[in-house]
Amino acid sequence: MRRSEEKMEEDRLLRDSARRFFEEQRAWSPTGKHNGQAAYLDMGWPGMGLPEELGGMGADLSQCLMAVEEGGRVLLPDWLIDDVALTAGLAPLCDKSGMGDLLGRVPSGSVRFVLVTGDRRHPPLRLAKNGTDATVTGRSGLVPDALRATHLLVCAENAEGEAQLAAIAVDAADGVHREAYHLMDGRKAGILSFDGAAIPAGNVLASGEEARQRIAELTDLCTAGLVADCIGALDAGFSATIDHLKTRKQFGQPLSAFQAVQHLMADAYCDRENLRSLTIAMTAAFDGPADERRKAVSAAKAYLGRNGLAAASRCIQVCGGIAMTEEYFVGHVYKRLQTTAALFGNAEDHLATLM
């Protein structure tokens, strides 16, 4: 929360360059066509949280999430969340067989990990040991950007119900089926079915308690990335709304002159500021104990699904009809938040972990 002056200067530079980059190269447009697809590879964003010896930038989580947030501002269709937030948490795994090499290829974009968890409302993915090898079976939940991933980090359970974390290279694997999904906000995701897909020896990265902890942390990282992305989107939606309110006239006055509109936006502003505060607290909590980290993440994610979404909805309301059109930015912000609210556990799920 309180960073050194040096760090803060670093942060400022990073944020400025990220914002400039996204605004210039990937500005949002109603047609959804962005220039410079994947140009951010050149900027070195993917794997920025990895240590420099792996080709990363050694950025801390706060900086990683800042990059994700800036992507959210332009409603970036790519999932920086996996490229940046998830991989930031993979460094501790790099001494596992092969993982060091793989992680070293993340910054160039030639390796992309996604986290594959079970569907909350269905039985978990099953990992069965078979001598030194293993197989995985079951159907995943919705996995953001599953189809562009080269490697899957599979969160499963063995027959005894113990957690298992395994890496699967998509190209090399038999018995992995990927079903493509379109999300409400225009982004892409997938659901993976594992039909006894083989996992070579050594690719089971962790088992039991260690796997449980690792999976919890990686899940929290992805969730944190989703929240950071929405903070950016909501901020940009706010700016667009405020601009509209100052120019659009009704009953002979700009909309911004109406007290009812002012107060709706003031409420939304309080919600937005709280969401940002919870995001900062969540980021700091990754340095603390797992239980508190989990609660900090859940508080932010639940707040996003309740108050963040309500704030985005208020932006539509005060803009009026124009925000109902596909051409207008603000409606897309709402869809981004509504989509995100349902990923990695919705507000009800996260409220349940808060007590």
Place this chain on the structure above:
Amino acid sequence: MRRSEEKMEEDRLLRDSARRFFEEQRAWSPTGKHNGQAAYLDMGWPGMGLPEELGGMGADLSQCLMAVEEGGRVLLPDWLIDDVALTAGLAPLCDKSGMGDLLGRVPSGSVRFVLVTGDRRHPPLRLAKNGTDATVTGRSGLVPDALRATHLLVCAENAEGEAQLAAIAVDAADGVHREAYHLMDGRKAGILSFDGAAIPAGNVLASGEEARQRIAELTDLCTAGLVADCIGALDAGFSATIDHLKTRKQFGQPLSAFQAVQHLMADAYCDRENLRSLTIAMTAAFDGPADERRKAVSAAKAYLGRNGLAAASRCIQVCGGIAMTEEYFVGHVYKRLQTTAALFGNAEDHLATLM
């Protein structure tokens, strides 16, 4: 809901005379001193719902609740709810031994019944048969106006868990202890402890399924009375608030000129109108099946505890500091609603019966 023209004319006369009576004789004052204590006995309100042969006025439930509502307008400290709403439901019991005589004494005020139920959060009252006689044991929930009652309608269970409804004359009973309580809104209530209090043969008015149904209906009647009372209180609180908004100036304008104030009150008005609608539906539901009656009552009571209370709270908010003083009517309306919200099951309890 749609009453005959004749009935509606009758209603109008009744409401006018009740309102005039209460305004003239029992107007609210900050000191809590009313003129004409118990003068409404002369008007024949108690037992107005009893048939004329028992000295009642043969009023239907809608009219009974209307009288209760008018009492609510002046925040009447007496519990018309028992005198009027509860006794309206007792007529079917008048063929039970002694009950006919007792009910005949209700209109004069020499007999007053209250409904005594167990505490929701504790074991129910126990009725043990003992040959033809019976005894009752246990501690009741909060009973409005318990101390002025001459007769208790005790809702209990026998050892087998079957419902039992019994009448106890307070004067004649040993083993009945009455503890007086002051309520938040200034009214009085009591908690009754039964230490094996004897119930003479014939005073067990109903057992088993019949008792269950009877108790459910009487409980619903009391709850309906509480809601009607609050509708009157809230209406009067609204009028006082509106008057204040038109006269009190801030920043050079009457408060009523501020859009934020207007919209707060418009929201509160919607809540108030919905509460009134639910009250009308609830009243009509007493002519229908028990399950639907229960739900209609619960919907109204839950709405009172949530939206009704929120509306009263908004009245305080827009009035500002003055509504925080004991001298001012509006704060007392809030206390009336807050108190009522907790009686006969709060909003959480009633929501639970709605699904």
Place this chain on the structure above:
Amino acid sequence: METAMTMDSLFTAEEQAFRDRVGSALRDMLPADLAEKTRNSVHLSREDMARWNRILHGKGWSAHHWPQEHGGPGWSPMERYLFESEYANADAPPISVFGVYLVGPTLYTFGSQAQKDRYLPGILTGDEFWCQGYSEPEAGSDLAALRTTARKTETGWVINGQKAWTTEGHFADLMICLARTDSTVKQQAGLSLFIVPMDAPGLKISPVITIDGAHSVNEVFLDNVEVPEDALIGEENKGWTYAKFLLNHERTNNAQVHRSRREFERLKRSAAETLDGDGRPLLDNPAFRRRFAIIEMEVRALEATVLRILAVQTGGKEPGPETSIVKVIGSRLQQMISELAMDVFAERAIAVPANGLNAPSDAAAWAERHLFRRVVTIYAGSNEIQKTIIARTALGL
């Protein structure tokens, strides 16, 4: 009956019999595919709506709230309420709102005999579709800012301007168009109502895609569109008076009470069929149960308020606070229900299989509905406008 119709005790035995009769007739008449489409779509095609309109017309129910003399069944407000309730329960396709609700009553109340003879039959049969040309880019909730003009010529009128949010305009045959005929007076005083064929020279229509990704609204450009003298409805400069009369006539329209009740019951069934993480039906999950209970309470409140308004509806007066109250609480409720649906369906509501993009699914229909439903607190006079009206008319502030 499978759906929960509550508050039976509010209706007389005759009314209950009426409800059973129309309900069973509707279920018999309605083709299964149309019921299915109604459940799984937000916007229906003209073909589907016309087909259903013809079936209804066969029974004399296509304009169920019109008086008998104009081709309606002549029902009482309470009978109409019950019919509408059964209609929603049967999943019957929504009636195209403009012809039946807006244009018909306007014409049979204010139109000439020739206009009635020419236009009412097409509405009844469903052969002619209408759209509404009230809103403009610069005049949404604020009709005083209306800029479209109608200039009198020797043979009729020339209309110029631009209309926005023209729902169903892309398949409508005719538009009822509000235009300024006197610019020397302020506010709504100088407005008149016209009938404009959508194929008139000079009229251009351009689709607007809404955030649910669908095309149901349009922009309409009127560039020297000529209409004959008798395109004017009623008297010149009385357009706003007529529009207000109609608002008064249909005080509870915007409540959408039957749709909300029906959707709520369907959502409850979906929640009973969906398992939570513990393998328990979502409907038995306490957090969801409580949210359903709160909405049950709110639906009951709306039902009771609408019935109260119908019971005392007298008509003829200025549109009072009732119209605004049911608009505010009805639209809030619609949003509450679709928000709950988003949590019931969770990931299924925000993700559609790429290979089944156009396949109907309950979850996808809820998602579309939820997005499109952002509009219900904006259109037909935003809720902020309604609250100002309530404060003024009901509270005297």
Place this chain on the structure above:
Amino acid sequence: METAMTMDSLFTAEEQAFRDRVGSALRDMLPADLAEKTRNSVHLSREDMARWNRILHGKGWSAHHWPQEHGGPGWSPMERYLFESEYANADAPPISVFGVYLVGPTLYTFGSQAQKDRYLPGILTGDEFWCQGYSEPEAGSDLAALRTTARKTETGWVINGQKAWTTEGHFADLMICLARTDSTVKQQAGLSLFIVPMDAPGLKISPVITIDGAHSVNEVFLDNVEVPEDALIGEENKGWTYAKFLLNHERTNNAQVHRSRREFERLKRSAAETLDGDGRPLLDNPAFRRRFAIIEMEVRALEATVLRILAVQTGGKEPGPETSIVKVIGSRLQQMISELAMDVFAERAIAVPANGLNAPSDAAAWAERHLFRRVVTIYAGSNEIQKTIIARTALGL
């Protein structure tokens, strides 16, 4: 530690050590009866407050946010935050807000040396109590309407007017009084701050009972009250500037974040000890559990927002939106907590045994608190005023 202190990772090891040190010292210093009274009362007596003030003063903590040169401990904003958190966790009696928070900083920033020498010691020791004379019957949130006047005489000032909502006025020794010294200028420009002894001839005080049935506020009448020349604080006509400076100085005061966290944890414990109708602790009842979870989320949001403000607090600028944001969300949260308490305690919260009317009880204290708490969205600039400020300063509307 028995209370849930969250977000440890936000604090440095030094700060955590500081917190543990002050926390354990506070628990050692605080007499058990005062902790008990704090839990079970809304308003404390002067005697109790003074007693605690003396104990705190012995440790040098009676004015914990003052700089060292004026007798405070000279803590950083973060240390003050941690101290206040531990203070609330220990159930220490609230510091009398006017002397320590309002008058002290005003005097040591703007007062003369003589004023500092005369008045600061009494505040530090707790021997002199202050009240605030800002609000008036016709000037609550709108201080521009202030009518109390101070007229210059040869020897000092003569003050006339009426003050309202004077909290603790009935046992205060001195009042800091805002009065108009120039009526020719508009708005807040012509106001000045004065020190007025409560026993001055011409000053009359009259109790106001609030809806919780308690006496904590008063009306104060000033009828030709004469004060000497040096009763004026700082310069003439700068009263409003000084008042605003203070607002800026204490941006997070109105958040009541520590009190809310403490109350929330206590309420949770009560819910764990209360059984619902099924014999299960209320805290495990799913409906209550969810409400507690929502408030946990809201408390965390407020804590995080307050910490954010402290982390970037620079001071010296005009009071910005932060002050208003924490006022709005903090007051809303206080009300949410006491509303939940009313449902946790249910009938016990609204009924007091007649033979134990003055006996302290947890439920009765919650009820009093809940009623009195209607004021938190009204006082210190109503939440509506705060929202207007947010719209103007943060959103530029």
